[in-house]
Amino acid sequence: MSGMRDRVKAEMPKVGRRRAVGDATRHHFHTRRKQWAKMTEEGRLQPLRDWAKAVKDQALNNNQQVVAKFQQSVEALGGHVHFAATAADCVRQVVEIATQHGAKLVVKSKSMATEEIHLNPALEAAGVETVETDLGEYIVQLAGEPPIHIVGPALHLTRYDVAELFEKELGEPMSTDPEALTAVARRVLRDKFLNADVGITGANAGIAETGTVVLFTNEGNGRMVTSLPRVMITVMGMEKVIGTWADFEPVLTLLPRSATGQNMTVYVSAVTGPRREGELDGPEELHVIVMDAGRSKLLGTEYQEALRCFRCGACLNCCPVFRQLGGHAYGTTYGGPIGITITPLMKGFVEHADLLDACSLCGACTEACAMQIPLHHLIRDLKAERAASAYTSGWERLLFRVWSWAWSSAGRFRWTGKLARLLAKPYTQDGYLTWHPGPLAAWGAERDFPAPAARSLRERWADLEREVNP
Amino acid sequence: METLVKQFVAALEELTVKVAFAAGPAEAQAAVVTALQQRNIVGVIAWDDPLLDEMGLPAAVRQAGIAWIAATPDMSPEVYREAAAHAGAGVTGADWAVADTGTLALMSGPGRPRSASLVPPVHIAMVRKSRLRPNAAGLFKELTALSAAGGIPSALNLVTGPSRTADIEHILVRKVHGPGELITIVLEG
Numbered sequence: 001m002s003g004m005r006d007r008v009k010a011e012m013p014k015v016g017r018r019r020a021v022g023d024a025t026r027h028h029f030h031t032r033r034k035q036w037a038k039m040t041e042e043g044r045l046q047p048l049r050d051w052a053k054a055v056k057d058q059a060l061n062n063n064q065q066v067v068a069k070f071q072q073s074v075e076a077l078g079g080h081v082h083f084a085a086t087a088a089d090c091v092r093q094v095v096e097i098a099t100q101h102g103a104k105l106v107v108k109s110k111s112m113a114t115e116e117i118h119l120n121p122a123l124e125a126a127g128v129e130t131v132e133t134d135l136g137e138y139i140v141q142l143a144g145e146p147p148i149h150i151v152g153p154a155l156h157l158t159r160y161d162v163a164e165l166f167e168k169e170l171g172e173p174m175s176t177d178p179e180a181l182t183a184v185a186r187r188v189l190r191d192k193f194l195n196a197d198v199g200i201t202g203a204n205a206g207i208a209e210t211g212t213v214v215l216f217t218n219e220g221n222g223r224m225v226t227s228l229p230r231v232m233i234t235v236m237g238m239e240k241v242i243g244t245w246a247d248f249e250p251v252l253t254l255l256p257r258s259a260t261g262q263n264m265t266v267y268v269s270a271v272t273g274p275r276r277e278g279e280l281d282g283p284e285e286l287h288v289i290v291m292d293a294g295r296s297k298l299l300g301t302e303y304q305e306a307l308r309c310f311r312c313g314a315c316l317n318c319c320p321v322f323r324q325l326g327g328h329a330y331g332t333t334y335g336g337p338i339g340i341t342i343t344p345l346m347k348g349f350v351e352h353a354d355l356l357d358a359c360s361l362c363g364a365c366t367e368a369c370a371m372q373i374p375l376h377h378l379i380r381d382l383k384a385e386r387a388a389s390a391y392t393s394g395w396e397r398l399l400f401r402v403w404s405w406a407w408s409s410a411g412r413f414r415w416t417g418k419l420a421r422l423l424a425k426p427y428t429q430d431g432y433l434t435w436h437p438g439p440l441a442a443w444g445a446e447r448d449f450p451a452p453a454a455r456s457l458r459e460r461w462a463d464l465e466r467e468v469n470p
Numbered sequence: 471m472e473t474l475v476k477q478f479v480a481a482l483e484e485l486t487v488k489v490a491f492a493a494g495p496a497e498a499q500a501a502v503v504t505a506l507q508q509r510n511i512v513g514v515i516a517w518d519d520p521l522l523d524e525m526g527l528p529a530a531v532r533q534a535g536i537a538w539i540a541a542t543p544d545m546s547p548e549v550y551r552e553a554a555a556h557a558g559a560g561v562t563g564a565d566w567a568v569a570d571t572g573t574l575a576l577m578s579g580p581g582r583p584r585s586a587s588l589v590p591p592v593h594i595a596m597v598r599k600s601r602l603r604p605n606a607a608g609l610f611k612e613l614t615a616l617s618a619a620g621g622i623p624s625a626l627n628l629v630t631g632p633s634r635t636a637d638i639e640h641i642l643v644r645k646v647h648g649p650g651e652l653i654t655i656v657l658e659g
Contacts, residue, residue, distance in 0.1 A: 260636075
């Protein structure tokens with residue numbers, strides 16, 4: 001796998017895409033802030049956030065019991081619950097269920113959990129046509145790209161890109177009008193919904209007391225996938241299960257307002273068990289796969305807080321790094337602050353520790369997080385863990401040791417200041433440096449760096465003191 | 471109650487939901503028939519539900535020359551699906567409504583298929599004023615009671631406006647997979 005630096009280099013020239021990411025993230029940043037301001041005025045934002053946090057903490061602290069209760073409830077209704085320790089286990093189980101039913105066509109509603117385990121290629125390899133049905137997911141599936149943002153998978157592509165993709169797929173000329181393109185997707189995907197053997201979903205929440213799987217969709221694809229195919233398979237991260245219906249209230253209120261800034265997502269579908277006696281639609285067979293895939297490594301550690309995440313994307317939308325780069329530069333399913341926190345922990349620290357460079361510790365994410373995950377604190381601690389581990393190069397550690405030694409005494413600190421002024425003198429013009437050494441060259445190519453002042457503040461301070469107290 | 475209704479209607483209108491009021495069966499029938507005729511709809515799929523019967527909708531719609539197919543439990547699932555896929559509108563009740571967000575809560579069950587409000591291009595929902603709750607807290611009071619009584623249905627759908635997306639260039643487009651139009655008829659009582 002390529003490193004973060006290589007991916008950033010690859011993404012930087014894609015100016016149009018990066019501008020689209022910037023526009024979309026800023027837009028959603030403001031819609032969330034508007035909703036939050038309204039809720040603050042009504043005096044209910046902080047109580048709701050505290051309530052949601054308490055609900056999730058309670059469920060995470062008792063994860064085993066809550067998941068066991070969920071399983072018991074689903075099975076009491078005739079559904080099936082499976083556990084997947086790893087991503088590979090989960091993929092194998094889904095493919096097994098699909099092929100057991102002789103499935104030829106699978107329709108999927110938007111699910112980051114199935115993105116995370118790269119389910120689609122495995123199903124295709126087993127000879128099962130697999131179709132994403134969220135419009136954005138359908139577009140990136142046709143483009144052969146991963147989603148660029150957990151809420152807006154295709155927000156980097158223009159109407160012209162979409163028209164071209166549809167033309168190539170369907171072999172007919174396309175209008176570039178978003179409304180017309182959406183109508184085409186409706187027609188094509190409607191046919192898929194009606195003919196699919198299996199529907200695969202993720203889950204925004206699981207409710208243990210009744211064995212309910214909850215999905216939020218604006219388009220209605222989540223409802224189609226859980227209404228029409230004969231078999232339904234839900235892939236749900238183990239951290240998604242909460243205790244009761246009452247616990248779901250703060251999630252229902254906070255998630256849409258923090259994600260897209262809507263008062264409510266158009267369709268919130270709560271599926272409880274398979275189709276019952278006398279019903280005409282809904283899955284006859286229902287499977288829920290509760291997936292670990294590294295999540296349990298966070299349980300019981302300070303990083304458990306990150307498992308409260310309900311994937312609203314608010315931390316992506318406010319992150320100055322994400323806004324510049326977009327999700328593809330991260331090379332992982334989850335980008336932005338939450339992604340760089342959970343990915344090294346869930347998927348291997350050494351391979352993913354370079355994600356931590358995509359953070360300036362500005363703290364905007366912590367402020368934006370509805371679930372009050374102290375994201376930049378966790379990222380800081382992960383950076384500290386990285387620094388303490390053998391991952392950091394010997395040179396880097398030596399450099400920081402020398403720096404720490406130099407600035408731990410007042411005398412040496414003053415001396416380094418003098419040295420810096422002396423060294424900078426030949427390269428100073430109008431108060432700015434004209435040359436940036438080594439790693440600063442790229443940074444300095446587009447920015448001005450002020451030269452050290454001729455006299456330091458400490459020196460001037462001494463003069464000032466003499467003036468004030470002669 | 472009237473301020474609650476006003477708030478509900480305001481929330482619905484912001485979502486482009488059309489609202490009609492009906493004091494009794496005659497007005498409900500007129501509202502539904504007019505809505506169907508305006509859209510040149512020749513057939514509907516409907517819940518097999520006491521509320522719709524009480525309003526006399528099946529007979530009134532048929533009298534207007536529009537096919538009314540009720541999703542009775544004895545229907546075969548294949549026939550139901552075919553009817554739903556070709557219907558010009560789906561007519562359902564709603565078990566609760568939430569005033570501040572303009573949300574309808576629909577519970578599935580025998581005679582109440584979950585996709586009747588989803589597959590046709592237009593969804594017409596009837597809701598009684600007494601079923602209106604001010605906010606999420608009001609709805610959850612009902613849902614927690616229902617859960618305690620073991621009454622959570624196989625599918626509970628909260629519907630807030632017509633199907634929509636903004637996945638292409640962030641431009642709002644309605645009617646993606648679900649209905650492009652939602653009509654709510656608010657009934658007295």
